[in-house]
Amino acid sequence: MTFETLCKQVAxxxxEPEAxxxxxxxxxxxxxxxxxxxxxVESWRQDGVEVDFITLAENxxxxxxxxxxxSAKRHA
Structure with missing residues (x-):
């Protein structure tokens, strides 16, 4: 997972275009x-990244x- 991947997924x-x-x-x-x-969240968990919906929704x-x-990748 990279920042670019995150941007692509959200876009x-x-x-919408990433840019x-x-x-x-x-x-x-x-x-x-x-x-x-x-x-x-489910996609990231399948990739071994543990994040939760509430934390994402807060910011x-x-x-x-x-x-x-x-941070989740460093602690995995």
Whole structure:
């Protein structure tokens, strides 16, 4: 998992070009809903990255999510 992969996954779920999504933009305001967020959580868990929905929802930005994923990968 890389930051680029994260951006691609989110852009795909939003059906938007990656370049139009800011690292600090609230993804919920952008249209990412809870069902799509849960699909990300499940996908990441299958890749061995343990994150939870509540933590993602507290600060729904690419930059924060990358911090969480990076931290989870270091502790795995």
């Amino acid at each position: 795909h779920l939003l059906d 139009t999504i800011s690292e600090t933009e609230n993804l919920l305001d952008r249209g990412l809903d809870s069902i799509r967020m849960m699909s990300l 729904p930005t690419l930059s924060h999510w990358w911090e969480l994923i990076s």
